[in-house]
Amino acid sequence: MAIGVELPKTVYAHGMWISGGRKISKELGNVIDPNILLKFFSRDYVRYFSAREMVFGLDGDFTYEALINRVNSDLAKGLGNLVSRTLKMVEKYCQSKLPNCPKAFIDAQTIESWQQVAQDVRDTTIARSKAFETEFNDYNFSRALEAVWEIIARVDKYISDSAPWNLAKDPVNKEQLETVLYTSLESLRFITAILAPIMPDSTASIWTQMGLVGSPINTNPEELVWGQLPSANQITEVRAIFPTLDKEKLIVEIEEEKKKMSENSEIKPVEAAALALEAQAPVEVAKEPVPELKPMINIDDFLKIDLRVAHVLEAERVPKADKLLRLVLDAGEGKPRQILAGIAQHYTPEEMVGRKIIIVANLEPRKLRGYESQGMLLAASIGEAGKPIVAGFLEDVPNGARL
Template sequence: MSRFSPDKPILVTCGLPYANGMAHIGHLRTYIPADIFVRSLKKMGHEVTFVCGSDTHGTPIVFNAEEQNTTPQALIKKYHSHFDETFKSMGIEFDAFGTTDDPTNHNRTHDIVNRLIENDYVYPKTIEIAYCAGCNRFLPDRYVEGECPHCAESARGDECDQGCGKHLEPGELKNPVCTICGGVAEYKEQEHFFFKLSQFNDYLLEYLDRLDGTSNARNYALGWVKQGLDDWCITRNLEWGVKFPGRDDLVVYVWVDAPIGYIAFTEEWANATGDSWEKYWKDDGEIVHFIGGDIIYHHCIFLPAMLKGAGYSPASSVVASGMVKIENKTFSKSRGYVVWVGDDYMQQGFHQDLLRYYLASYTSHTKELNFSWKVFQEKTNTELVGVFGNFLYRTLLFAYKNFKAIPEGKLDDEVMETIQNTIDEASEAMEKYEFKKYADSVMTLASYGNIYFQSREPWNLIKEDKEECGRVLKNCMQIGKALTLLYEPLIPEKAGNAWKQLGMESDVHTALYSQGTVPVESGTSLNKPSILFKKIEDETIEKMEAIASQRVKEANEKQNRKKGEQIMTDNEEITFEDFGKLDMRVGTIVEAEKVEKADKLLRLEVDIGEETPRQIVAGIALTHSPEEVKGRQVIVLANLKPAKLCGVKSFGMVLAGVDEDGGAILLSPEKEAKNGTQIG
């Protein structure tokens, strides 16, 4: 049974791309599956609206504009156009693609904030805000860096991006530093406005219990809500953004107006088409958010609470994707582990549908996706070229050469049953957001078609029984028709090509899955077919790997230069007496385990010659498993001031270097030494 009512329209949204940089493959992990989902729902007969837009406010926009000596308006115009063009080039078709700086979004944000104020969900409060005397300005979000109050890792003003990943409120950072001039910041009092998020605990527990979508989104949000929620500061000291009602010196926090953009873009679509936006956002509509896994908190906690408080309808489903790796390395633009959609893909001559297929079929949507040029080549050559493309081409070519049209003949019951079962299985997988399972189901039908063709040996039948040969080919054409319909959401342009080669005059993009069991029409003229997919050669992949390697090399050289420049700038020398204050000892790791909710941290127990082992938290979990470090001798800084990392107290530091990929290199003695041996 379908989870979506056939009589209820569906709105699909995508997390907004930030208009502050170029599109990379990490972006497409969200937008391509969402486009596939929309196309598939339409093929099931649903009414679907698909909206998105550029996120154009917040400190990074202002910060980047200042660095480039331009205005925020000019910056967002550049990147909004870039994303709009990129999405179109990848076959992603939005019904509306706006910006959060559109007047519609300013007006809709004011309406929602005013409703929250009227409903007593917003209140003023004087708090301490980081302030830089040198720059003579308050420092919101990205303008300030410091120490996370929860895990002591380096963090920025609104998020612990290097450690525990927690959202941070203004004033929470310890030891704040201005990111503009590098000067030490101080805290000054200022009035800001808070949303009573804490009052929505019970509502959110009930909401999340019924929320559809992927379990990673629901479970992550439930973990936070069960801990209890704090009120949320919703204003910032910026000139760029949506003004807070009644205040010229404050704008609403970007995570207020950005998701409200979903409503504004729906409103713009409704104004353009004469339809209704309220049927989604006021009448408990069917709303499906597609987002990255890093913004679950905002979409499953902040947004539904805000909408509830203002009398709007929240999403019925939230679909969160897993993260992206590049060649088994953590995605990092600064380290060079990135694939740019323009420079590295489209401009290198790759067809957009190949990447669409890879992103959908590589792994489960909620799991980590690794992009590898070699795997990309293998999937393309083996599956698209070798299975689907091969089946369709050999069928069409044989039919064209021997019949010049779709032959006469009865369709096998088994063939029709297999097609229907595949449509049912694929539709069910799509409704459960299982894109890999969908792709696998369709590829299984393509394999079935190849086996059907091969086992019946039409090259022999054409000599012995032309009528039977025609019947076999008609069955193959029926399989090809169903395959093309099922592949259209995944590879829309190639499917359009295949549809025409099958002699179809209708539009494959609007044709329903149910057409897959409508018999192909005998006598339909066929033209000489062309090959759908070309094999990707080894030389092409070697070229792309060389480009990737060079980018990583240049990124490492840039980082090393920065480190060298920093050392030269700081010019801080220490005396031998200073060095003598460091209590460094040899120790053996006797126990090791991962720290809960902290991907980078291991909790170690290290024997450094004392009565009991020292508990030390080390940021080495991405490169070292608990099993491989247990029993290993390391160098420990024993007199480091204790710190609490993600709730676990650490009494020292395990010394390590950093390799060119950012991984930890543990320092060890030249040969086994007695635990507690002094270093110096």
């Protein structure tokens, strides 16, 4: 103020990085050396992990094991697998050329069920892309990335359900085959553009393999329009973007590298850690008070609860009920069931469609607002206001699987 400079109105600050629940310090020997990160991991891996694991207002926990697990589950088996399987099918069934925009996205009078499914995938991609932008601009990086992985899960399921490898066996199915491939590729174009600020190197490689011109980092995600995939462009050689990391081998190599570095250091982290661990209490990650535990139950009571995996097929707001969403679910029972969930103030219907959730499947049905609710959705309750965070999965799980 004394020199006439206006004081800042907002200061953005994240929490502390810890490792294995403990403070990072030289005495404990758990310092994360940037040189080791650079030697064993790409910068995109570290950038993605940091954005996915660190939440503003809370501490973030880093371990090499956690980084490897996240890379393998989200990138290698998730995004990387989707890119590889899609481009290899374009290479095999379309002579490496991007297919034309199908009628499903041009003619509003489509009547075929498989065309309607493609439109549903399009709508999910657009809706979750907008959710990413909203969360990202609010510095909710982890939730923004969850929105992207919902697109990935939806497209993966779409490909598996459509079975393009079977469609390719009969020329009569050419239009449907090209629709599946075009829809998957267009979703990938959206995914690649919105992930570019977080993983600039990897998304640039995906962009190039897809035969797209320019760079995803220079593409404004808010200006993306569905249906503008450049047809007839030639894809390039399909290469693995995110190879699966050998966890056991990599951890051994990292430990050997850390040992070499410590031997050349004045600090002896192993001996220091043995003395410090006795006095070192685990760091509290959560800033909010933890709710008190409810009364104890025995194992027989717990076994009465039947928790199942369910896929959200449809979602809509319940008329004259501000808090309720009606969800139509596939819980692997052969026919859909519906539940009512009090999450409408925090989740839109579009955000819920396509998600894998956890439900209490054997809860006695009850009527709410004229609808029968046939179960209960599981969600965390955050803060004094009890903000719900719907529980889900990082990997694909079969509908109806028991927890």
